[in-house]
Structure formats: C-alpha cells, structure tokens
Amino acid sequence: MGRIVPGRYGTKKDVITKKASRLFKEKGFSATSMRDLAEAIGIEAPSLYNHISGKSEILQEICFKVANLFTSHLNEVETGNIPVLQKIDRIIRFHIHMMLDEYESVYISDHEWKHLREPYLSNFKNQRRNYRARVAAIILEGIERREIKNIDPYVAVLTMLSAIGGIEMWQRSKKSVDAKTLEENIVCIFIEGIREQPVNQEILHSIKAGN
Amino acid sequence: MGRIVPGRYGTKKDVITKKASRLFKEKGFSATSMRDLAEAIGIEAPSLYNHISGKSEILQEICFKVANLFTSHLNEVETGNIPVLQKIDRIIRFHIHMMLDEYESVYISDHEWKHLREPYLSNFKNQRRNYRARVAAIILEGIERREIKNIDPYVAVLTMLSAIGGIEMWQRSKKSVDAKTLEENIVCIFIEGIREQPVNQEILHSIKAGN
DNA sequence: CCTACCGATCGGTAGG
DNA sequence: CCTACCGATCGGTAGG
Incomplete structure (x- = not known):
C-alpha cells in the first residue's frame, strides 16, 4: 500500500x-x-x-467535534427572536439531522466519551452539562410563558435528547422508514408532548367537577 | 480476606x-x-x-436477566384486557422503574450487549427485536382504534424506549428531581405526545384509572 | 511508511 | 481461594 x-x-x-x-x-x-x-x-x-499522538487523541477529536457543532447551533438558536416552541423544534431537528448525517461520530460522543482522558474528560462533561442547562432554560422560559406544560425542564431535556440519541439503530434499516417521516414523527411526539394543552385541562377540570 | x-x-x-x-x-x-x-x-x-466460566459469562447473566424481565412484563401486559394507551402507560412505567431500581444492569444491557459472544449475541438481538416488534404492534392497534395518532409505530417505540434508557444519568442527581416527578413527567410527555387529539374523555379516564 | 521491538497487561490455566 | 505462570495482545517507541 x-x-x-x-x-x-x-x-x-x-x-x-x-x-x-x-x-x-x-x-x-x-x-x-x-x-x-x-x-x-x-x-x-x-x-x-x-499523524496522531495516540489512540485517545482520536477519541478527543471525535467527541469535541460533535460537542462543538451542537454548541454552535445552540448559540444560533438562543439569539433568534422566535417563540420558545419553535426554538425547541429547531433543536430537536438539528439533533435528528446530526444523528442521520454523522451518526457514527454522534454515537461515539454519546457512548464512548467516558474513555476520554483528563483534562478532556472534565471539559467534555462540563460542556455537556452546560448545553443541557441552556436547553432546559429555554424550556423553563416556555413554561413561564405558558407555551409549555408544567414539567421539570431538565427531565424534558434528557427525555428529548436521549430519545433522539437512540435512533442511531435507525441507520441500518433506512428502507423501512424514510428520514422525513422519522423526523416529523419525533418532532410531533415531543412538541405535542410538552405543549400546554388547554383542551385537556378543560376536560380534566370537568371530570373533577363531576360533570 | x-x-x-x-x-x-x-x-x-x-x-x-x-x-x-x-x-x-x-x-x-x-x-x-x-x-x-x-x-x-x-x-x-x-x-x-x-464461580464463573469466564468474563463473557458475567455479561450474559446481566444482559439476559434484564431482557427476560422486560419480556415477562410484556407477556403480562399483552394478555391484560385494558385499553391500548393504558398498556403503553404500563410499559413506560415499567421501563422507568427498571431504570431506577436496576440501573446498572439495564445500562449494561443497553450499552454493552455488543460484547456478547455468539450464539448469545444473536439470541439477545433477536429477543430485543421481538420485544420492540410486540410493543410496536400494541401501538399499531392503538392507531387503528384511533386512540393514538397516525405515526410510525416503530419510530414511536424507539423514541420512547431510548428516551427512558437515557435517564440513567439521573441516578447520580437523585436529589434534584424525585422519582415520582420524573415518572409522571415522562409518562405525561409520551402519552400526550402520541395520543390522538382532540382527546376523548374515555381515554383520559382510563389513563387516570390506571395510575 | 516500514521493520523490529519494548514493557505492561490481558483472559485464563495448572496445580495445590 | 491461592501462587505461579502461559501465550496473546495491547499502546507505543526507536531508528531508518
């Protein structure tokens, strides 16, 4: 060769x-x-x-490349003057696209980061914690504006992000569901899952009132 | 010693x-x-x-113990004569409880199964595929009965199961959110996320009765 | 980019 | 349950 x-x-x-x-x-x-x-x-x-200093340098490259892409995108979303649910929509779609386009890197960043060495390990964990806290802050804002139902923001963040992180297996059976269906279904489940729903509240109220 | x-x-x-x-x-x-x-x-x-024949036997014990618990529970749920959304509710809650009570085993079953040796590797993958297909069948039934919105059943299954699989990190910060809040929030997001809308009173009732 | 090679560590066995 | 030990393989270096 x-x-x-x-x-x-x-x-x-x-x-x-x-x-x-x-x-x-x-x-x-x-x-x-x-x-x-x-x-x-x-x-x-x-x-x-x-070409590289060692095995762990490769892992560092992969994990931080992914982490930085997510952070950059979040920077954009945060500064946009759009409704909260639309921000969440954009974040969810970005995660799905990352998973579909760069699924090997994202998978490693999700599952193999623990093998990073210090100080990279601590840096990575900090960056990740920070990212989640910022997304949680967006959700909290949505709750205060009554666009999002009263759930724990951090639970909502972890639920959404880990759900999307799980669709990597998807890649193998691309044929069964196309990317667009996948994306719209997931967005649909979460946006309607977290959105404040006045209709349901009314029904709940009438049930409790004994009607 | x-x-x-x-x-x-x-x-x-x-x-x-x-x-x-x-x-x-x-x-x-x-x-x-x-x-x-x-x-x-x-x-x-x-x-x-x-006490053991080798390293891989330990992994087999862990992975199949978890897989069999999930399969056993699904057997129960399937035979129950209850509404579809209530079945999904039970499945979600079982996954959350497993994650909270046996999170180390469940984590390994989720993340380290690829290190199983044949024929255990194939058996595990088959059992897993089968489990998901059966949950997807329940969701499909819900769609046909118009209790669940028209989404791809398999996307819904993967979304739900991988979301719950991601809450393992939760264990470490038990203090910030108690288990009950965590559970209710996740159930709430998914049940309302997949439910056909507008809601009818019957379904809401059955969900409440199931708790 | 290669050959030759290092010390460390691996899963596991022999034998008691 | 231990000591002693095996061949295989690991990440990485020296030197060209």
Whole structure:
C-alpha cells in the first residue's frame, strides 16, 4: 500500500478519524486496537503515529467535534427572536439531522466519551452539562410563558435528547422508514408532548367537577 | 480476606455479578479486567474462575436477566384486557422503574450487549427485536382504534424506549428531581405526545384509572 | 511508511 | 481461594 494521500478525503488525520469512528462505533473504543485501525486503513500500526499522538487523541477529536457543532447551533438558536416552541423544534431537528448525517461520530460522543482522558474528560462533561442547562432554560422560559406544560425542564431535556440519541439503530434499516417521516414523527411526539394543552385541562377540570 | 460467603448477598456468583455490573457500567465491559473485578471483591483474579466460566459469562447473566424481565412484563401486559394507551402507560412505567431500581444492569444491557459472544449475541438481538416488534404492534392497534395518532409505530417505540434508557444519568442527581416527578413527567410527555387529539374523555379516564 | 521491538497487561490455566 | 505462570495482545517507541 502507498501512503495516505490528502485529497477528497481530507488530510491523513481525517482519514484516520473517519475509519476510527466506524470501528469505535462497531466494537467500542476499548475493544478497538490500533492494529485493527491500521489494518482497516491499509497501513501498519506504527505508521498511525505519524499523524496522531495516540489512540485517545482520536477519541478527543471525535467527541469535541460533535460537542462543538451542537454548541454552535445552540448559540444560533438562543439569539433568534422566535417563540420558545419553535426554538425547541429547531433543536430537536438539528439533533435528528446530526444523528442521520454523522451518526457514527454522534454515537461515539454519546457512548464512548467516558474513555476520554483528563483534562478532556472534565471539559467534555462540563460542556455537556452546560448545553443541557441552556436547553432546559429555554424550556423553563416556555413554561413561564405558558407555551409549555408544567414539567421539570431538565427531565424534558434528557427525555428529548436521549430519545433522539437512540435512533442511531435507525441507520441500518433506512428502507423501512424514510428520514422525513422519522423526523416529523419525533418532532410531533415531543412538541405535542410538552405543549400546554388547554383542551385537556378543560376536560380534566370537568371530570373533577363531576360533570 | 476470607472466602466469599453466601448469605444476604446471595450466592458467590451473585456477588461477582453485582460487582461486575458496577464496574462494567463505570468503565465499560472491555476496559474492565478480571483483575479489576477481583480487586473490587477482595480476592485474586484466578479465584473468580471457581464461580464463573469466564468474563463473557458475567455479561450474559446481566444482559439476559434484564431482557427476560422486560419480556415477562410484556407477556403480562399483552394478555391484560385494558385499553391500548393504558398498556403503553404500563410499559413506560415499567421501563422507568427498571431504570431506577436496576440501573446498572439495564445500562449494561443497553450499552454493552455488543460484547456478547455468539450464539448469545444473536439470541439477545433477536429477543430485543421481538420485544420492540410486540410493543410496536400494541401501538399499531392503538392507531387503528384511533386512540393514538397516525405515526410510525416503530419510530414511536424507539423514541420512547431510548428516551427512558437515557435517564440513567439521573441516578447520580437523585436529589434534584424525585422519582415520582420524573415518572409522571415522562409518562405525561409520551402519552400526550402520541395520543390522538382532540382527546376523548374515555381515554383520559382510563389513563387516570390506571395510575 | 516500514521493520523490529519494548514493557505492561490481558483472559485464563495448572496445580495445590 | 491461592501462587505461579502461559501465550496473546495491547499502546507505543526507536531508528531508518
């Protein structure tokens, strides 16, 4: 095999990161050896170290690339002058798109982050906690404006984000449900699930009143 | 250290499985060595093999114990002559309770099953696929009866189950939200998220009666 | 990007 | 349940 050539696949490091994403996703970070990775690329294991400093650097690249994309998107959403439910709608759709477009990276960021080394581990956990707190703040605002029902904002955030995180298995059976149906169904479930519903409240009231 | 004594912690094998659950959850299956496990228990690594045949047997015990609990509960729910939304309500609550009571085992069953060996790996995947298909069938029935809105049943199942699977992080910050609030919030989001709207009084009644 | 190689650690066995 | 130990494999380095 010749050397890895930069080109339409990006730098050599990008090629390594891409191949590693697939392997880490399929076998897990710890169960993937540098020899597995090298073989998948078509080089010998020691050659990898010309492009990366070590196995954990690859994991760092993947996890923070994903985390930064989510953070950047949230920055945009927060500054927009749109209704709260529309903000939540945008966040949900972005998560779904990330899962469909970059599902290997997102999967690793969701499931393998614990193998990050310090100080990256702490940084990652902080960034994640911060992200969730900011989304929870949006939901809280919606509750105060009576656009969203009175639920615990953090429960709502975790429920939504982990639900979308679970659709990775989806990728394999793309045929059965197309992406658009998937997206609209999920958005529908959550938006109507968290939205304040005056009709239901009225019915509930009339039941309690004994009508 | 003396030998592991059976007693209020169950058999020696149970003690090993319990300790392993914690370690597999914190470090991952592959990153947990038999020496880590032995040290946590207070014995030498080779002594473990008097009680178990190998590392993968422990993972099998954990994964299938969880899978069988879910399957057993679904068997009960299916045979019950209750409205569809109430069946879904029961399933959701069972998943939440499992997550709160046995979160280490459930976490491993959710995240580490890929490290199972054949034929256990195939058996586990089959059992899981079967479980989801059966829950999807319940949802489909609800759609046909116009109790549930017209969404893809399998998307609804994955959304619900993976959302609940994500609340494991919850365990750590028990203080911030009590279990009852957590449960009611999640049930509320999903039941109202999938219910056909406008609501009719009968369904609301049956849900309330089910609690 | 390769060959040659390192110390550490792995899951597991032999034998008592 | 222990000590002693096995072959295999790990992440990574030296040197070219």
